[in-house]
Amino acid sequence: MKKSILVLVLAVVVFYACQRQVSKPSTQQAGSVAVSSDMEQAINNPKGATICFESDVLPIFQSSCAKSGCHDAKSHKEGLVLDSYKHIMQGEGIVPGQPFQSEIFLKIYSGEMPPKGNTPLTDAQIKTIGKWIKQGAQNTTNCAGCDTTQFTYSNTISVIFQTNCTGCHSGKNPSGGIDLSTYAGAQVVALNGRLVGAVTHAPGYSPMPQGAPMLSDCNITEIEKWVAAGAPNN
Numbered sequence: 001m002k003k004s005i006l007v008l009v010l011a012v013v014v015f016y017a018c019q020r021q022v023s024k025p026s027t028q029q030a031g032s033v034a035v036s037s038d039m040e041q042a043i044n045n046p047k048g049a050t051i052c053f054e055s056d057v058l059p060i061f062q063s064s065c066a067k068s069g070c071h072d073a074k075s076h077k078e079g080l081v082l083d084s085y086k087h088i089m090q091g092e093g094i095v096p097g098q099p100f101q102s103e104i105f106l107k108i109y110s111g112e113m114p115p116k117g118n119t120p121l122t123d124a125q126i127k128t129i130g131k132w133i134k135q136g137a138q139n140t141t142n143c144a145g146c147d148t149t150q151f152t153y154s155n156t157i158s159v160i161f162q163t164n165c166t167g168c169h170s171g172k173n174p175s176g177g178i179d180l181s182t183y184a185g186a187q188v189v190a191l192n193g194r195l196v197g198a199v200t201h202a203p204g205y206s207p208m209p210q211g212a213p214m215l216s217d218c219n220i221t222e223i224e225k226w227v228a229a230g231a232p233n234n
């Protein structure tokens with residue numbers, strides 16, 4: 001009887017010791033990352049509007065991280081699935097309010113992720129994710145401020161592409177041979193009809209963005225209007 005209690009106590013102690021090791025926050029890593037102070041400043045003192053998870057942050061994860069072979073539900077590299085708020089917040093990769101203690105963010109910030117050979121995130125995208133964490137990493141939705149009457153390629157359309165598409169459609173081997181990181185590449189699919197077909201999920205086209213929800217109605221309208229106007233480089 002006594003023996004079995006001792007075993008039980010030991011088991012509990014060992015269990016907790018392991019737990020603590022596993023869940024210890026990776027403050028060491030935070031120190032070892034070379035941080036550029038301008039960027040860190042901007043992230044730690046987020047000015048301006050609140051970052052919207054649904055329209056600003058999630059599409060970056062979906063386009064650049066939740067790809068097949070990486071962090072989609074099927075591949076879940078390192079046990080990480082980065083395709084929804086619930087999955088992104090699972091585990092301790094994101095510490096609300098503490099971007100520089102958030103392991104997922106540090107991987108992005110240091111440039112370790114996405115791995116070599118993939119399109120790196122832009123500084124603007126990294127800042128967006130960092131500020132969102134700093135602001136509390138909330139699941140903010142339905143916050144899109146989108147104006148379908150005033151838009152240009154450079155301020156609107158290219159931003160939609162960069163947020164939702166260029167994780168796959170850029171670099172040396174862009175998906176489908178379509179590069180949406182340049183005007184020239186975007187113009188091709190705008191003028192041959194495949195862009196509108198794909199984003200409206202029209203029959204006969206591959207629905208885009210691949211593996212993610214449709215773009216917002218407002219973004220789709222902006223793309224349709226831009227294409228209808230002849231896809232100007234404005």
Ligand code: HEC
Nearest residue numbers: 063067164165168175176189194195198205206208209210
């Ligand atoms: C996760 C990767 C991924 C993302 C994100 C993605 N695409 Fe694609 N896209 C692909 C792949 C792979 C193909 C080629 C295979 C196919 O047609 O399914 C493709 C094909 C296309 C095509 C050609 C479709 C056709 O039927 O000819 C268009 C246009 C396109 N994408 C536009 C977009 C736009 C616009 C976005 C962002 C709103 C986007 N894609 C986001 C992977 C992606």
